[in-house]
Amino acid sequence: MVAPPDNDVLWARSLHHSHNGSPALSGVSLGVREGEILAVSGARGSGKTTLLRCLSGQLVPKEGEVWFNSTAVHTMPPMQRERLRRDRFGWIDSDPVLVPELNTWENAALPMLLRGSSRRAAKAAAMEWLERLDIGMCARKRPHALLQSQRQRVAIARALVSTPSVLFADEPTAPLYAADRSQVLRTLTTAARSHRITVVLATLDDEVATLADRTVVLVDGRRVGALRPAEAEGQAACSLSV
């Protein structure tokens, strides 16, 4: 195994994956630089979610390597990957899946509570992020009493509260109206830039391209468009016929 380039916080090399035989990724390579906002775009079913799940250690790719800060994620045992996800990564779903039994601030503070920080510190951090995302007034409501856009903002606060190294957002604006969508995207990117959080953003939205530093386009599980030389080396197998 070759160690990745130093300036990339996250690095993937010729990832192949299939779900029970139906192909999802076939030979995707990419590098994510520290503090950058990388958009992954492509039609539905082009492998965006699978790519994000592989990068965040939820899935182990069938072939290929994933490196995070010079540690190999694809060879880690499950417990260690779980700890990595909890301590260094954040995740935002396309649907805001909150714990229905907890109220808003408890949902937002959950990652900090899971890391074992004190209740007071977790609450302070959660309230700060909720205020910043304009939902401080809903802190004591349960998820069922919130609007969909408010729930999505709670999910974003939950992902940001522990200031992760890398934040993965899987179509975070999919269930929202256009006005909510741009607001959510702007708050997300602003927060990421002000805290130097690296963001990998899967999206169908063209607006994201203007907010992101770079855009990677997936088509049928393959990356299209220009490649950096460092990323091209793993792709010798799929060159001429495409």
Add this chain to the structure above:
Amino acid sequence: MLALRLARGSHPLVLLRRLLVAAASAGVGFLLLCTLGWAMNHPAGSVLRLLWCVLPLAATVQFAVAAARTDPSTRPRPGLSAVGLGPAQLTALAAASTTLSCTLGSVVALLFFLHLRGDLTGLPFDGAASDLLGAGQPLPLAAALTLLAVVPVLAFLATGFALRPRKSRLVDDADPERPATPKPAPSGLPWGVALTAAGLAVETYASRGGSEAPLPLPGRFEGSPAGVLAGWSLTALGLALAGPGIAHLCGRLLQMLRPGATRLLAGRVLMDEAARIGRPLGVVCAVVSGGFAAAALYGPGDPRPFGPLTGLGATLIVGCTVATLLTAVLEARHARTETTAALVRVGAPTGLLRTAAALRAGALLAVFGPLTWLIAALAAVPLTG
């Protein structure tokens, strides 16, 4: 036919649940037929035996409904409403498959009964119980069929009623993005406590009464058994009513006083699941304390010993109530699948989720165990004293 076709493709655990329903139905059918056989030889006093069959019957129907509720093939499926598997059709399907399992059980019971009676030959234990089951007399066909139809018909009605398409259910299904509105805190606790206390009081009072009794109990019992049984039913009803409230209270206590992630998740989830788990838990509690009381009643040197049919009935009651509780736990777990997956994505360690589940179980055991023992002790005082 659709019910059969769906049953063929379902998960082994689902099939096992249906098989258990069929087995319970077979047990109850056999008990009812035995009562019929006994009644052919002893026309007087057999109504009482028939009445005792009501308890296993109720437990079996409760289990059948719980199994139908957990059945994945009866869960609303958003995509399949368009091809005709809407809410009403799913209810009909659930009722049909429950009836199917129960009818299967009844047929097995009939065959087994005829076999033990000696009407069907060629297998071991031919006519092993021919004296007990009224062999030598022709079996009244209409009576036997009526008794055998009791379980399937009741299960059909109860399943159809429990799973009928209700407005709230439909609204929840129509909006998959919106989290389900939490159920209000169970309100049955005061009623449950009052009924339990009243039942115990009635039982204690009745146990001092006269000895010439319409409903003889086994053992050296001197009081008025009808009053005792009425008191007992009240106590059991009270426990079933109080169960959700007590479970909710357990959850509330668990998440009090600055909880960390484990206690917070365990307590809140228990508070939310109380309505689902509390009732079967209360019923199990009542059955177990009833078992203790019955054990106190059946002393050594009893003139009316613990027979095989009593044993079958007791096994049915205990087995069905415990199976209902386990099914309810499974249902609660299924309802939380998505949230659990989201927690894992956030990075919640699976160990923490297991600890939370163990904490919930421990809290319930710590409260319901002593409660069961207390009720059993209080119920046994007038019987043995």
